[in-house]
Amino acid sequence: MASEPSLVALMQAAKGGSKTAADELFSALYSELRRLAKRELARHGAPISLSATTLLHKAYIEIADRDGTSFPDRNRFMGYAARVMRGLVIDHARSRCAQKRGGQFEITSLGFEIENAPDDQELASISDALDELAKAEPALAEIVDLKFFCGFSFSEIAAMREISERTVQRQWEKARIYLHRTICANLEM
Numbered sequence: 001m002a003s004e005p006s007l008v009a010l011m012q013a014a015k016g017g018s019k020t021a022a023d024e025l026f027s028a029l030y031s032e033l034r035r036l037a038k039r040e041l042a043r044h045g046a047p048i049s050l051s052a053t054t055l056l057h058k059a060y061i062e063i064a065d066r067d068g069t070s071f072p073d074r075n076r077f078m079g080y081a082a083r084v085m086r087g088l089v090i091d092h093a094r095s096r097c098a099q100k101r102g103g104q105f106e107i108t109s110l111g112f113e114i115e116n117a118p119d120d121q122e123l124a125s126i127s128d129a130l131d132e133l134a135k136a137e138p139a140l141a142e143i144v145d146l147k148f149f150c151g152f153s154f155s156e157i158a159a160m161r162e163i164s165e166r167t168v169q170r171q172w173e174k175a176r177i178y179l180h181r182t183i184c185a186n187l188e189m
Helices: 004-015 019-044 052-065 074-097 120-136 138-149 154-161 165-188
Strands: none
Touching: 004 019, 004 074, 019 052, 019 074, 052 074, 074 120, 074 138, 074 154, 120 138, 120 165, 138 154, 138 165, 154 165
8 A cells, every 4th residue: 555645645646637646546545445335335234236346436436526625635535435435325225215116125145134234214314414414513524424434543533633532532422412313303203
């Protein structure tokens, strides 16, 4: 894997419009992004029809097509990639659920099910609650993405955001309470 300084240089060159730098950056981070995609699919109990490789490549296309997106360091890039992957998993789940395509019927070839995997409606509810949190408290939503979706530790997030680890923990708890209340309120409707 490339060292942090060269990753930052690649990010800067990619930001400047260098397609070669963007491709090199993707190659340098491919294995880590693939691990992130596998974790994202496992966390959501994603369907068999969406593989980690497919998710990774769709995320790359979406990230590469974005104009004006800046990544000052590896951690912010991975956080952004996790948010893109989360969105793609949620969109995939929603499209499967569409009545007009028979989304409530699922063909599966495996003889086991993922335990405690959220269903498509729960995923949509979680996504909507995170979107609400991002509007109300963007910093808290970023901590949720970095901790839950990227798997960064509190100390890594603290270093990235240049705040104390205890502050990150307090913000994490605040975000969890907000999300819990929002999701519960949405389920009662």
